[in-house]
Amino acid sequence: MRKLFICLFLIPTFLVAQKKPVDISSALTVAVDKIEAKCISWRRDIHQNPELGNSEFRTAKLIASHLRSLGIEVKEGVGKTGVVGLLRGAKPGPCIGLRADIDALPVVERVDLPFASKVKTTYNGQEVGVMHACGHDTHVAMLMSVAEILAGMKNELIGSVKFVFQPAEEGPPEGEEGGAPLMIKEGVLENPKVDVMFGLHIGSQRDVGKISYRSGGTMAASDWFTIKVKGKQTHGSQPWAGVDPVVVSAQIINGLQTIVSRQTDLTKNPAVISVSTVHGGVRSNIIPEDITLTGTIRTLDTGTQRIIHEKIVLTATKIAEASGATAETIIDKKTLITYNDPALTQQMIPSFIKSAGEENVEEIDPITGAEDFSFFGEKVPSLFFFIGGKQKNIDASKVFPHHTPDFWIDESGMKTGIKAFCNLVFDYMNSQTGSKLSVEKKPF
16 A cells, blocks of 8 residues: 555646647747847858868868867868868667758859958969859858757757768869768768768748749759860961851851751750850961860750750761861769659658748759759759749849849848758658667667
């Protein structure tokens, strides 16, 4: 009887001692609002001090210092200047990768901002300005904010989060390795093994508060081509005494445009062939011996990509031969198709709705821009999405696009990205509860 009395006496005390479950949604709302000012401050500092790919030394130091202050395990120098942080949750579960690109572009800023970039440097032998003309500064600030929020909610994490701050997304300097391929080569997806990857990109022509996504092929593969046309040099007054590579190059340029418009089934996926540079000649009265054309190819499926590559070689070769010239074509594959795993995409749509509201979540058409996040998607199931950075009262057609001197972002859009990353982490972890027995404990 006494034992029964003691047990009955202790029951209320035991129940009172149980920890009340954390309302994750409410906690995130408070945390995101609280960190917004700090996020904007980081973004402005990074914007004012931009660095090109493989040279993001100051940016990397800022990131690493912040992650360490949160108690997150840190690796520096991954992929030359990349930073990777590992936050181990209190409970076992999957490892989720979150990626932010950290490099700027060789662009002279024209935007009238108190924190506008005045930085100058040398890029591939040319003196250039340096500007965050693609929003990577906001990506860094958002992921730093996410790291702080999740570190403060570590006890609620069922698994681990790997924060991947990636250099050289826009491409490394000539002759160097860099970007996502180099980080993967150096083991960023291992120890612990990353189960899924999430990445985002802010857009100057998308309304603030919007989240856009697509299942399957989302952004194009980017291939660069070089065509070297060789003729026979002659005096400009006697073109018949040589073989004019200038005229041959003009015919090749026109011929390349018919590959997409007349030889490719565009009902499946869009494709683009653009000739971007033409180099050759030294004097007005000398027809040169050779001309070099360079450009880019954008495709959204591997079948179309293969056909277009074959047609470019055939078109250049045969047009040159018809005039007595030769054409050597080199195609360099730069990035893969950014492919969003369909099952993962479908699973995470509720997370987007939770972050932005159903009316602000939209599925979009394919984008012919390219992203080296695609290399992560080749290795693990991945999801890459877009958030808005345009004021709602401005017509999108009047907004300057990315990679231009007048590119501008509304900083209030960053809150949506922070919310989305956090909700993706918690929702994916909760969906995997019980599917993993343990988290790897090897030294990071």
